[in-house]
Amino acid sequence: MTKERGGSIIFLAAGIYGLAFSMGFPMGKWNAPGPGVFPLSLSILLCTFGFVWFVQGRAKEGEKPRERLAGLFGKSGTPLQIIGLTAAFIFLLEPLGYLLAAMLYTFTLFFLVSRYKVWISAALAMAFGAGSWIFFTKVLSTPLPTGLLGL
Amino acid sequence: MDVLNNLVAGFQTALTFKNIYLCFIGCLWGTVVGILPGIGPLAGIALLIPATFGMDATGAIIMLAGIYYGAMYGGSTTSILMNIPGESASVVSCLEGYQMTRKGRGGAALFIAAWGSWIGGTLGIAGLMFLAPLLANQAVKFGPPEMFALLLIAFILLGSLGKGSFFRTAPMILLGLLIGTVGMDQLTGTMRFTHGIKELYDGIGFIPVAMGVFGIGEILSSVEESLVRQAHRVRFRELLPSREELRASWGPIFRGTGLGFFIGLLPGSAHVLASFLSYTLEKRLSRKPQEFGTGRIEGVAGPETANNAASESAMIPFLGLGIPTGPAPAVMMIALLIHGVRPGPLFISEQPQVFWGLVASMYIGNVILIILNLPLVGLFINLLRVPFRILFPVILLVCLVGTYAVNSSVVELIILLVSGVLGYLFRKFDFDIAPFILAMIIGPTIEMTFRQSLMRSGGSFSIFWASPISLALFALSGVLLLWNVYRALRPKRASWEKVLEEGT
Numbered sequence: 001m002t003k004e005r006g007g008s009i010i011f012l013a014a015g016i017y018g019l020a021f022s023m024g025f026p027m028g029k030w031n032a033p034g035p036g037v038f039p040l041s042l043s044i045l046l047c048t049f050g051f052v053w054f055v056q057g058r059a060k061e062g063e064k065p066r067e068r069l070a071g072l073f074g075k076s077g078t079p080l081q082i083i084g085l086t087a088a089f090i091f092l093l094e095p096l097g098y099l100l101a102a103m104l105y106t107f108t109l110f111f112l113v114s115r116y117k118v119w120i121s122a123a124l125a126m127a128f129g130a131g132s133w134i135f136f137t138k139v140l141s142t143p144l145p146t147g148l149l150g151l
Numbered sequence: 152m153d154v155l156n157n158l159v160a161g162f163q164t165a166l167t168f169k170n171i172y173l174c175f176i177g178c179l180w181g182t183v184v185g186i187l188p189g190i191g192p193l194a195g196i197a198l199l200i201p202a203t204f205g206m207d208a209t210g211a212i213i214m215l216a217g218i219y220y221g222a223m224y225g226g227s228t229t230s231i232l233m234n235i236p237g238e239s240a241s242v243v244s245c246l247e248g249y250q251m252t253r254k255g256r257g258g259a260a261l262f263i264a265a266w267g268s269w270i271g272g273t274l275g276i277a278g279l280m281f282l283a284p285l286l287a288n289q290a291v292k293f294g295p296p297e298m299f300a301l302l303l304i305a306f307i308l309l310g311s312l313g314k315g316s317f318f319r320t321a322p323m324i325l326l327g328l329l330i331g332t333v334g335m336d337q338l339t340g341t342m343r344f345t346h347g348i349k350e351l352y353d354g355i356g357f358i359p360v361a362m363g364v365f366g367i368g369e370i371l372s373s374v375e376e377s378l379v380r381q382a383h384r385v386r387f388r389e390l391l392p393s394r395e396e397l398r399a400s401w402g403p404i405f406r407g408t409g410l411g412f413f414i415g416l417l418p419g420s421a422h423v424l425a426s427f428l429s430y431t432l433e434k435r436l437s438r439k440p441q442e443f444g445t446g447r448i449e450g451v452a453g454p455e456t457a458n459n460a461a462s463e464s465a466m467i468p469f470l471g472l473g474i475p476t477g478p479a480p481a482v483m484m485i486a487l488l489i490h491g492v493r494p495g496p497l498f499i500s501e502q503p504q505v506f507w508g509l510v511a512s513m514y515i516g517n518v519i520l521i522i523l524n525l526p527l528v529g530l531f532i533n534l535l536r537v538p539f540r541i542l543f544p545v546i547l548l549v550c551l552v553g554t555y556a557v558n559s560s561v562v563e564l565i566i567l568l569v570s571g572v573l574g575y576l577f578r579k580f581d582f583d584i585a586p587f588i589l590a591m592i593i594g595p596t597i598e599m600t601f602r603q604s605l606m607r608s609g610g611s612f613s614i615f616w617a618s619p620i621s622l623a624l625f626a627l628s629g630v631l632l633l634w635n636v637y638r639a640l641r642p643k644r645a646s647w648e649k650v651l652e653e654g655t
Binding site: 003004006007010011014018021022025026029030031032033034035037038039042043045046049050052053072073075076078079082083086087089090093094098102105106109110113114115116124128132136140141142143144145 | 199201202205318321322325326328329332336338339341343344367370371372374375540541543544545547548549551552555556559561564565568571572573575576577579580581582598601602605606608609610
């Protein structure tokens with residue numbers, strides 16, 4: 001997959017989604033355009049651009065698709081780990097509370113992604129988890145979920 | 152005289168203990184976020200928005216603006232000493248600044264960057280205080296058709312100033328506009344793309360999307376590189392530039408001020424563009440262009456001045472027209488809206504204490520920043536000794552808390568993560584993100600003005616060329632569009648376009 005094709009897939013997906021739903025919105029008349037006119041027009045244009053980029057971005061002769069994909073996403077293991085851990089943090093934030101969730105989140109990041117030893121990861125997670133909790137809740141008075149610990 | 156009287160009143164507002172303190176905090180935080188790679192002014196501002204809830208609008212905007220222009224100062228430090236831009240506008244400073252560091256002249260590069268930033272920033276504020284009221288007075292006469300035409304020009308310029316060709320930027324703008332339509336339609340109350348999720352009724356929050364594509368997206372891209380980075384030490388006595396370096400810097404500093412001020416008025420990543428164009432200009436004007444890339448002081452002085460001047464002049468369309476020209480002004484606009492203040496043509500006349508207090512505080516902030524960034528630069532450099540593998544989990548946490556704090560919503564965290572993944576993919580596929588973000592925030596206004604114009608004219612499109620102002624603006628947008636299409640289709644690129652395409 002070339003870079004252009006990668007982008008075109010996002011544009012096409014967004015355009016098709018917009019097209020599918022905006023057709024259900026009222027279109028109104030020219031003297032009172034409805035809420036569907038703008039999203040519908042944008043979706044049509046997005047589909048058009050997406051299609052053009054998809055065609056334009058086709059592989060050139062002699063290039064192996066596997067090499068191009070490896071070039072683009074060969075090092076994506078670490079970002080994928082971070083995305084997964086962040087999703088888990090978001091899911092656990094309200095049930096566990098910020099303090100606990102932040103410590104768990106930073107611990108796994110330090111241990112799995114940054115490759116620190118367990119005890120260093122734990123110490124860093126405690127320091128940054130508790131430190132950020134004190135900074136946000138006590139200094140900035142930011143409302144954060146209290147969760148299990150009630151803190 | 153009016154301007155001077157207003158400025159005096161502005162200083163009376165800005166020189167209270169509370170506002171000086173807020174300005175200092177903003178500048179200090181701005182310098183820190185500018186220095187730290189991965190946290191830009193956008194995340195820095197978003198993070199402190201909840202802290203402004205208990206303040207008045209003047210105090211809030213003084214602090215948030217301090218973060219914005221403070222980050223421009225701080226961004227150069229990381230570029231010069233580590234070859235890593237702390238802020239996107241400082242990418243160019245890596246080219247010459249880091250080479251100077253390798254030759255033992257990093258201190259002089261830091262001095263010239265701070266000095267140029269101060270001159271560019273101060274002259275930029277002077278331009279802001281004269282031009283913004285003038286622009287606002289003209290814009291008061293604008294109805295929906297004129298505003299629509301003006302926004303159309305903004306979008307075409309967004310398309311032409313982004314990375315890559317117009318056809319590469321246009322779909323990003325369209326995507327941003329489409330995301331901007333999510334939520335309740337303001338004219339009819341119809342829900343669009345909300346799927347029954349009540350957190351989406353007010354639309355997709357700008358802060359989670361911006362923090363996601365810029366903050367999280369940047370981290371996801373950065374962790375693919377090595378997590379080990381090294382900062383060079385600089386001693387205080389090494390900060391003084393030589394007489395030749397000072398002499399060589401004056402021209403680039405003043406050219407950078409003019410260029411940056413003009414570019415800052417345009418929508419898009421103006422401060423990034425300003426620094427790239429300034430670098431190209433200095434290379435063109437140099438008697439020894441072949442030495443660029445080996446550590447020329449002109450390549451630091453011009454771009455660093457230009458990005459500061461651009462960040463000040465970017466406040467003119469934002470405050471005078473209500474059109475934010477970059478992601479950071481857009482977040483500041485949201486903060487002002489939270490405080491019940493709407494930037495736009497009536498802002499300066501209805502809220503003079505906020506506007507003039509801000510202008511005066513920017514003069515004060517520039518003095519604070521030169522103190523923070525010259526004698527105290529050694530203190531900030533210590534921040535760079537923190538390894539990136541410790542820093543990035545903290546930056547991620549900051550983005551997550553900054554987003555959650557605004558509305559205490561988990562849905563916004565999900566939007567943040569999805570946007571982060573999108574930002575990562577767009578970086579991979581080489582599509583420019585700034586137009587996407589700006590389109591998202593200006594989109595609802597362009598749709599509203601388009602529909603209001605047609606409702607006013609009873610469905611006749613002639614309303615768009617009925618007044619001389621809208622006719623002129625439409626003609627200009629037509630010319631710009633044709634020029635962009637021509638530029639995108641022609642086989643050869645100008646040298647400045649190549650620099651932009653390769654560098655941004």
